[in-house]
Amino acid sequence: MLRGARVVATGSASSAAELRALGATPVTYGDGLVERVRAAAAATGPVTVAVDTVGTDEALDTSVALVADRTRVATIAGFARGAELGVRLLGSGPGADPGTQVRDAARAQLVELAGDGSIAVHVARTYPLESAADAHRDSRAGHAGGKLVLLP
Template structure:
């Protein structure tokens, strides 16, 4: 029996519902491995599932949280083909990743190079595969001018970098505090929200005057401003995608990507991207920005910070 400490939500609501519990991590079954978790990333979906906005069925409680982790293989089950005890891996998608030990499918893992630190390793795949999916779905390539709404978030920063690698030019919306960081990644920056410089459409047009018209828009915010700007600037609506605008995407005729109702999950695209993302992060081509790390005991604070929405990058738990 492998006893471990894990995090679970015992009610629907805010971070105050989170508790540390002692559970049996279980024995790895066929095709599974037991991980000693070294880092677990915090993603918005983690707190959305217990906020009540995605349903509040009491029979689902307590809810284990966490979809992406990095750790060391502690035990292997029957029919494991590629991994051995002591191997360092990144695992996604997993269930209940906020834990000190966790059984995961071998097929959910990719090897973690020793040169890649634990926190960025755990923070890489959800944001990175989402970015690859968005760029693939919008057919982004050399010569495109890509508008990224929410460029300073973890997904937005990935989209900026990966679009540049594809030969596109990027215009990213963000608060002024994030502009220097986005410029360092190669993006042209535009402030979102109300300003004295006209509408967001006007500001984007001014910013792209020398680049040419916007050909692709990817929305990681879901605001009316982001969606309305996208459909006004991009002629081909099949080249507009959102990972957040669930309510309006169908009426606008744009692509809805991710795990929500009616969205394209892009499972094959995302899974195929994992190894390349690890390589790019390891050699420094792709910057995985970890804003802050937390002890497992401080998970409520990590979720409070995530829900506040001001983190430029990823938040990571260190069990």
């Protein structure tokens, strides 16, 4: 619970143990998601920030249903739906903020937190640079279980 944040993370039932190990309260996605997230967050108050990394209508609709201030909802994947809903678009999609300032501001802090063991990056698989196409195929298949890393 870095900086006092409490994280409620959505995922499949099979990912619950991993999400819990990362310090999040796991909630299974699917019908009734808004109610399940609201119930999971009830002990600490309302949901005040949402970050969508999937881009589904369910994720974005749930985010805007739970977070009163849409400027505190961001997506890195659902650019068309996010634009319709008036949430922050981050990344390289149409109309998105590339996040340069956010990354620049966070980089030193993240390096420090990784260095002191406060956060860890799970590497699912490494690839030699000449296998970049394989890494890309694996990333497009989804659910890699961690970061895919290209090595020189």
